[in-house]
Amino acid sequence: MTAGIRTGDGLEVRVTGGVVRGVREGELLAWRGMPYAAPPTGPLRFRAPVPVRAWGGVRAAGEFGAIAPQARVVRLARPATVLAKTDEDCLTVNVSALEREAGAPALPVMVFVHGGGYSAGSSRDFSGQGESFVRSGRVVYVSFNYRLGALGYLDFTRYSTGRRAFDANLGLRDQVAVLRWVRRNIAAFGGDPTRVTIFGESAGGNAITTLMTMPSVRGLFSGAIAQSPPPDAVYPRELSARWAAEYLALLREAVREVAPERVAAPPERLLAGADADDLVAASVALQVRTPDLYPGAFCFAPVIDGTVVPERPFVAFREGRAHRVPLVIGTNDREGSIFRGRVDILPRTPSRIADLFARAPGHARQVMRDVWPDLPARRSAADFGGDYGFWYPSTRVADTGSRYAPVWSYRFDFAPRLLKLVGLDATHGVEMFALFDRTDVPLARVITSLGGYEEYAAAGERMRHRWLHFVEHGDPGPAWPRYDETTRSTLVIDASDRIESDPRAERRRAWDAFMPALAG
Template sequence: MSGTLRRERPLRVAVTGGEVLGVREGAVCAWRGIPYAAPPFGELRFRAPAPVVPWSGVLDASRFGSIAPQTLRRRMRGVPAVVAADEDCLTVNVQAPAVGEHALPVMVFIHGGGYSAGSSREFSGQGQSFVLTGRTVYVSFNYRLGPLGYLDFRRYGTGERPVDGNPGLRDQVALLRWVHENIGRFGGDPANVTVFGESAGGNAVTTLLATPAAGGLFARAIAQSAPPGAVYGPELTAAWAEEFVGILRKSPLLGDDVASGGDDLRLLTHAPVDALLAASLVLQARTPDEYPGMFCLAPVVDGDLLPEHPLVAFRDGRAHRIPLIIGTNEREGSIFHGRVDILPRTASRIAALFSRAPVGSHKRMRQAYPGLPSARRSADDFGGDYGFWFPSIRLADFHSAFAPVHVYRFDFAPRLLKLVGLDATHGVEMFALFDRMDVPLARAITSLGGREAYAAAGERMREHWLAFAEDGRVAADWPTYDEHARSTLIIAGQDRLENDPRRARRRAWMLFLPQVQRPVGRAAAVPRPATLPH
């Protein structure tokens, strides 16, 4: 605004619970580790997040809070090998341009990590590349992970000691309420909030869009490499909970006082965190083979916070009717080997999915993925498309009937990734999008060339995200998506538009997974959530 005095933002800010003092870091002001809910331990373990506990004095907001308890060390995205993890993890971080004269759009990032790892300490949670443009206030946060946030223990609750479903999802809703109530004091516009996330964070975005309690708390959404189908019905999640309790009861990490008790609720609420995490690892390792195509750490259709499967809500127009960007990477499944082998890409898992699919669809699917299941590339792509690409496309199909949708595919891969057969795999866009080419892994994958083009692709992507966050619009040459043209932005060395890319694959999946289609007539039945593609 010409003629308007640009004021420096105050570092001392009053928020729900008390006052916080941030830090000035060049052109950015940062506030970190601010509680947005009460510590969820003790009597609050497995409960919905409780209101913030007020503090006295001024809280030092210069450092990140503890990350959620987890077993994996997060070297890949710039987190030190050893960081503090604690059940007291429900904290939020805010970054804003150091000077400004009006309220800015707000971007809230939800980190990924399979709902079992990750934190707001990662470079994606810091978001300086977005804030330094002067166009946004950036928010990141921690939420409960693993068995503390994403297993369904409701059956073990009692009237005296209830257990709530979806603690991790409830944390995300609580965070959005905190943003709505507080972000104006940091220079953000609470009426102009965009939620975005990648991988499990993308699943969080698509699930929040179908969560009634999140209505009105954000105006736009971006889902990167989301698995929208990874939400399950209560029968299945109860079976996983029972299996988990059986594993936990045998844990050598339990104290004698906990192990000797016969009460499952007492076991869950008093078990050491390390025992919970170890039992979760066992359950996670079993699930992909015992339940091909599914992942045990995920939201549950609990009939309360989440009343129906998100894909059903999108299909029938009950999801929040707000603008959406959604997309995937070219070869999502190529990285899911070894330690993270969770996709249906082995012969036995693929056979299990074929056994559930209509027989008439088998030939078309094998034509779409030649050599399946023995050909590794086809198996990888089958698994990645099952988990990420096809459900994202179906969600875009559904939502485009009710709100503006833009679809992308990230195809750029540095030369090294092409040589080793990973190509533009799951998560590869993150280094470029967040302009963190200095991270060791980013330097490694560009060591044989492609660094400048990779960074440029990320810069173009970041510009799209910022423009969308400002007013819901993207570049004029990126048209809205509909089920007729299916216009898709391909982000590559040179960006381009394609209509209905991979049409043959899409048609094969429509036959292979017919469970979620548009109702025909008013009498059409809505399938139970457990029958949806996962």
């Protein structure tokens, strides 16, 4: 079989590594669990991805691959709730497309980066399947797994020795490997390798804004969509080194009960020999303590290593060194309201808020208190934290990015009645069920149980059509004006959509003063 040519039934495709056979699901064709790099196990644990190992014969590609090791393995997908297998051998990619006639023009490609705080999630989630986008007949859809937690987002390079080396930014390097895989292979699935849009939500949105500033992916994508990104969650090596040291101490505690002989091992041996479950347990412990010890920071995030991530992304956007491709970026109305209990990672407690005020310029503290007069009351604290993590840094990316390339800004405001009653409103991630036309998922049925189902689904459909228009044409359509620092035109997605100029201007100006390092 010639490389890049399907067999008669359209299911067998030659990709990097060998031949895969997908499955037919109604009008959809799907290829799942295809390796895009060698398993990052054994001597490759904590190393940059290396080329996929070739296989003989035809490899079945009908099932999703194992998900990256993580604490939470329950997903809401189809079937409703299942336990997914976790394994370090998780670097797999999935492609979905409609069956098309031979010789049909190649379609633009959407590559989705899943969220989950760089510590949870996978391409098995409903967003990773993307059926609603594929059924439009307008795109080829790609999703994938990448390394998470300490295995993907802590910098252990300081512990490298002559016998054991460690690389940084492994999850990001995995994402680069996927984009290179797409460039080499997507034509075999009917996709156009020159028209690739990367998009993601939450941590996936952070991946998008970070990838846009990385030299190694230049030319590998033509557009980007960042939904609810925390763009400033990219940290210097000094801070990442502190987290790595704290993690090692926690890891020693995790292995003390099961393998006491390993507790005193040098760092490189401890990291190389620890069981994945112990690595995850220490990851959870580090993640739980970080928000109080380092208010406003996320311990699992990209690190400015001088090579993969050469500089702070905000600097790259401000100085015009980010890739000059069209960008859609936005957040939800009340990003911070969902972050409670076990996921309380934002600076929304009194002590965390006090820490941020102590770091802010003196003149800015009263300006911020004028905007939030009842801090740290619960609602104001949630919105203060959501602004800090998501909304305000996203406005700075839009501002600086629009100086050099087309940018469109949005805010998702629609909330079904139940979410309003419980005080969540249009919180972090709420748009995903509607955008991906998965209002049949159990959680989506619950949040629309008291009304708002039709409006919620319709808002998602309008959003989806704009995303598809952007992927096809490089803009989301004529009704949505481009963003610039003069007007700051923003699409507000609600029961009926509208355009607002510089929404929340007073809040933005307060944050400009409070966080001068971003406002420059």
